[in-house]
Amino acid sequence: MSGAAPPVRPGRQDQRLEPLMTVAPYVILAALVVVTLVVKRGAGGSLLIDLGLCATAALWMLWMFTWHPAWRERVAVMAVFFAGLVVLIGVLVLRDPWFGLFTPAGYFYAFGVLVWPWRLAGVSVVAFESGMAQVAGIPKHNAFGVALTVVVLAVNVVCMCGMAWWEWDVDRKNVERVAALEQAREANRRLQATLAENAGLHRQLVVQAREAGVLDERQRMAREIHDTLAQGLIGIVTQLQAAESAGDVPERWRAHFAAATRLARESLAEARRSVDALRPEPLETAGLGEALAGVADRWSALHGVTAQVTTVGTARPLASETELALLRAAQEALANVARHARAGTVTLTLGYLGSEVTLEVRDDGCGFDPSAPRVPAPATVGPEPEAEAEAGSGTEAEPGSGSDTEAGGGFGLKAMRERIEGLSGTLRVESAPGSGTTVSACVPQETVEAGA
Template sequence: MSSPVPRWSAVVTVGPYALLAILAGVTVVGKLSEGESPLIDLVLCALAAAWMLWVFTLHPAWRERPPVMAVFFTVLIVITAVLVIRNPWFGLFTPAGYVYAFRVLRWPWEVAGVAAVAVVSATAQAYGIDKTTWIGLVTYVAVVVANVVPMCGFAWFARRSALQNEERERALQEVREANRRLAATLAENAALHEQLLAQAREAGVHDERQRMAREIHDTLAQGLTGIVSQLRAAAHTGEDPAGWRRHIEAATTLARESLAEARRSVHALRPEPLQSARLSEAVAGVAERWSALYEIPVQVTTTGTARPMRPEAEVTLLRTAQEALANVAKHARATRVGVTLSYLDHEVALDVRDDGCGFDPDQLGDDAAGGLRADRGGFGLVAMRQRIEGLSGTLQIESEPGTGTGISARVPAERAEVCA
């Protein structure tokens, strides 16, 4: 698509015709007063007007064609030069030549056009000088130089100013484009931020559901399982009031502990055994109560130097011990259990081993060794693994039929932050 034709002012489109008409009238008056014929001058004026009318005025699209405009300007300057040689007052038509040189010629031909007009103007100014003598010739050259140098210098400065304007306009356009892109980027970032917030909220809801599921399993589910076991045991005591009373008291104690743990889980507090004891003491207390409840001996061993840990790490290891002991009570049919808490250089390990019946992890699916599937009764191990891996720890389960089961949990030994 061709570029739109620029609009020209009346000075450019009408001025040359008016100036040419005035000079033609002056010529007619002057020639007739001197008794000469103005016919040739009028023909030249008509030719110049017709040339401007046809090439420039009636065909505005040609103004955007540099070759056509170069021919137009050359022919017009030749006609003007002839008129100046015949009548010096036609030097007053050279301003139209300057206007055309600046408007229709491209750089660097613009300088050549301006110089040509300046020579014609200087010729008109030096019309009365005798050019047959060397003094007259030098004077004529000086007049030409006095016209050409300033006008060409003006053309050079005008070109430089135009380039600076184009550069500023290009810079402004780049700034506008950069602002547009920045606005688009900000809008995109705002949308992305909203999306990330929504995902974060969904992730928070999901994590909270997972936490509540683990807490309910580790507290209410285990407590209710123990209560059911104690009530069943009480139902089979027969005529033994002491045994019946012992199982009922154990079930009541479990119910109270489960209720307290449920309340603490809802408020995201630490487990009750960790409220007033270190991890090693809390694990020993859990094992002692479990042993008294299920009448299975438990040996608890702590190795290394005990040191404070992050609360979430202590909670995770304590819950792991509770879940492992609960699994022993439900599935292992063990006669003894060993619990070892090891404080190593860069991690803390919890190992729970029993001499029960064991199982074959391969029979429970591909992911049995790394955590049993929730749909096959292994949500406790799944929750256990989720807790430990959430702390960048590891969980290993070793078991074979008839050889018992070993669970080993390891978490990084990062120290708890101590407030000053």
């Protein structure tokens, strides 16, 4: 009978034992009063004493329990009530053995108003009184009578104490089960609150990330506009003002007007490059293979060099970042061929392999020694400004690409490498004097699948 007592109120079992504690004791006591009247109808004083004890027991139960329900929650009051009742039952049993039939009322109150472990003591006392009533007729002057008395008393006490312990154990387990369920409900409430809080934080982080991305893009575009379009427009305004001031000198007027025209064309080309940096128009209307074919056709028509596009493997959707990086790599490679290679044929090979996607740009030009320092080649005579401006949207890479080709590559080649390596890919340039040049870009399959 180890373990902590369940933290319950003294009257916790009132609902189950309510009829047994409020009605049954009076019914049993009334029946025993009738029996006493019948048995002792001629006993005189003894009958009056028994009736007085019965009346006292009835009044004790009425006053201490029935008429004051609030007292049932008070441990000390109920202990006094039960002790007084046990004394009255013991006196009645000692006077007349048939009052042993009143001991069930003691059990009812022991289970109903006593807390553990006092309940065990109360049940033991009532069981002892019940046993004494049962052995009242057994002679106790011999060993057999004494042994039989002890056995009867022991059976009563052990059985009722065992029942009390079993009831207490069930009650304890029920309390623990209720406490565990409440803890589980509380844990679920906390988990739901945590999940709701995490969801709110996730939404907040998504919003902040989106706002940060928008802010970064705005700042980038602001820098682009400031460094290109705004400066070009300022120059145009300045040249037009100077041309207006030199109206009487035709040579100066024409020079300023030509400079303003040139700045306007350069600003237009820069605007087109900025738009292409957001999303190239060829990729909006076609896949990567078709976009490369379109870029190669326009480049070939502009420079008079044959350009062929070949696709190896089964084409599949790629991440927009992957398509943009490969298209820019092709444009930069073609721009470098036009500036430096003096090639007759260029081959672009787009490969969809099992674990990667590759782009190879090979020319049959003069080639170069990648390990040797290179001096920027003299500027070649290009097409008319109008044709160059129109071709800028399809053949140029990004602003400043291919502006120089010193050892290690110019800004265009550097930007190409950064784009490819930013996708966990690799960029390789192979060349030798008189053997042409090959630019190979490779993006691993993981990057392709992540963005597909």
